[in-house]
Amino acid sequence: MNPSTIRILYVICAIAFVAMIARAYMNVKGTDGLVPVVPHSEVADFAKTELDKLQQPSFEGNKELCGIIFETSDAELGVSIPRDGDEASCDISYFDEPGMVPVASFHTHGKHSDRYDGEVPSLIDIESDVATGMDGYVATPGGRLWRIDHAEAVAVQVCGPGCLTQDPAYEPCNGDPVKQRYTIDELQARFSSDLSC
Numbered sequence: 001m002n003p004s005t006i007r008i009l010y011v012i013c014a015i016a017f018v019a020m021i022a023r024a025y026m027n028v029k030g031t032d033g034l035v036p037v038v039p040h041s042e043v044a045d046f047a048k049t050e051l052d053k054l055q056q057p058s059f060e061g062n063k064e065l066c067g068i069i070f071e072t073s074d075a076e077l078g079v080s081i082p083r084d085g086d087e088a089s090c091d092i093s094y095f096d097e098p099g100m101v102p103v104a105s106f107h108t109h110g111k112h113s114d115r116y117d118g119e120v121p122s123l124i125d126i127e128s129d130v131a132t133g134m135d136g137y138v139a140t141p142g143g144r145l146w147r148i149d150h151a152e153a154v155a156v157q158v159c160g161p162g163c164l165t166q167d168p169a170y171e172p173c174n175g176d177p178v179k180q181r182y183t184i185d186e187l188q189a190r191f192s193s194d195l196s197c
Contacts, residue, residue, distance in 0.1 A: 034071070034073055034099070034100070034101040035101070036071045036101055036103045037071070037075050038071050038075055038077060038103065040135075040147075042077070043069060043077065043103055043104055043135070044137070044145075044147055044158050046069060046077045047069060047104060047106055047137035047145070047147075048137075048145050048158065048159070048163070048164065050069070050079050050106065051106055051108060051137060051139040051145065051164060052139075052164045052165055054082060054108050054139070055108060055139055055143070055164055055165035055166075055167075056165055058108035058109075058110050058111070058139075059110065059111040059141070059167045059168075059169075061084070061110075062110055062111050063084055063085050063090075063110055064085035064090035064107050064108050064109060064110050065082045065083070065084060065085065065090065065107065065108045066082065066083050066085055066090035066092045066105065066106065066107035066108075067079050067080040067081065067082045067083060067092065067105075067106055067107075068080040068092060068102045068104070068105055068106070069102070069103050069104040069105075069106055069137070070100040070101060070102050070103060071100065071101050071103050072099060072100050073099045073100070077103075078100070079106070085107070090107050092105050092107070102134055103134065103135070104134055104135040104136060104137055105128075105129060105132070105134055105135075105136040105137070106136065106137040106138075106139075107125075107136075107137075107138060107139070108138075108139045109138060109139060109140045109141055110141065111141055111167045111169060112141035112142070112167045112169045112170040112171070113141075117176075117190070117191060118140055118141050118142075119140045119141070119142050119144060119176075119178050120140070120146070120155065120178060120182060120187065120190065121136070121138045121146050121148055121155045121182070121187070122187075122191075123184065123187055123188060123191065125138055125148060125155075126148050126153065126154075126155055126182075126184055126187065127184065129148040129150045130148075130150050130153050130184075132150070133150055134150055135147060135148055135149060135150050136148035136150070137158075138155075139164050140164075141166070141167040141169075141170045142161040142162070142166055142167070142170045142172065143160075143161050143162040143163055143164040143165060143166035143167075143170070144157060144159065144160055144161055144163065144164070144178070145157070145158040145159050145163055145164055146158060153183065153184055154181055154182065154183050155181065155182045155187070156180065156181050157178070157179075157180045157181070
């Protein structure tokens with residue numbers, strides 16, 4: 001190759017490199033980052049649809065499934081690939097994708113069990129969402145959907161039994177009324193009480 005051809009190739013490579021760096025820079029969240037704009041009601045509807053898809057696999061595998069709901073820079077919602085947990089827990093990995101901002105965690109509570117109070121969010125559920133500064137959505141074996149409001153540190157029932165796919169083994173407990181809203185203290189009191197069906 002002659003020297004002018006080599007120079008042209010170097011210039012083309014330099015332009016391509018600068019374009020890649022500029023594109024990556026524009027997609028990376030800075031300290032001010034992306035700000036979610038999708039209303040809570042739309043996030044709740046999206047969470048309901050996504051969690052309903054996970055209910056049956058969660059029952060069949062007797063495990064929690066969890067992930068992150070995110071919003072893109074185009075104000076569209078998406079979900080991370082759900083992660084497998086075990087019977088009573090699920091570790092949501094850190095989420096940091098360029099051009100996307102996490103808006104909520106989500107997880108199922110697996111199949112119905114007499115060993116767990118699976119119809120309400122656990123203390124760990126609410127405390128972890130408060131600690132991460134992100135709302136959370138929880139699906140129960142009875143088909144309830146809960147929203148954990150991290151700012152208020154409360155769990156609010158979005159919809160009641162059967163609004164999501166319900167575990168065929170689920171049996172409602174008449175001696176265990178489920179309220180529409182719980183604070184951390186109220187959940188603590190619920191888990192400390194001795195309710196019987």
